Amino acid sequence: GAVVSQHPSRVICKSGTSVKIECRSLDFQATTMFWYRQFPKQSLMLMATSNEGSKATYEQGVEKDKFLINHASLTLSTLTVTSAHPEDSSFYICSAIPGTSGLNEQFFGPGTRLTVL
């Protein structure tokens, strides 16, 4: 089956620093990737839709200058948390859709645990 990886799996950083999280589709090309955020014991919240070669579409209430998304190739999307603060600590999960498949074929990465001290 299709595999999506994320790197790093966990990261600890100091307040005020920026952190980059990578999401890769390993065995397929993905024109569309999604970024989710999950707080402890809560559901996933869609943050943004990442489209290869164009600007990301952010959900209401998500600061696009805070969470920078770049989808420079068909197999890689990155999420950069800029000037991270403790309230940004969370579990970030990406997903990817193969080719021109619809949302029925969404594959999820294993997630990245971000802890901001």
Place this chain on the structure above:
Amino acid sequence: AQSVTQLDSHVSVSEGTPVLLRCNYSSSYSPSLFWYVQHPNKGLQLLLKYTSAATLVKGINGFEAEFKKSETSFHLTKPSAHMSDAAEYFCVVIKYSSASKIIFGSGTRLSIRP
């Protein structure tokens, strides 16, 4: 508008007994519905999906779900729980519009008693 409601935040069953995780949806037309499982600090794994084919959907690890339009339900069941089934389960609906998106339920934590 489409949404999904998971009626139980926590379900606890004994090993070897049946599992029932409830999910209701609201949709103006035939939805696509999914169940995902998430083990601690792990990503999401697709258990099964309904996309307007057979109403009884069989998934992995012995799970199945039945789409009941009259009840707007998509409950997840398993005849006999195993310790390894302990995890968080999410019912998910796809919202189709000019900007289609996936909507997650609030999740149900399944605990298995020895």
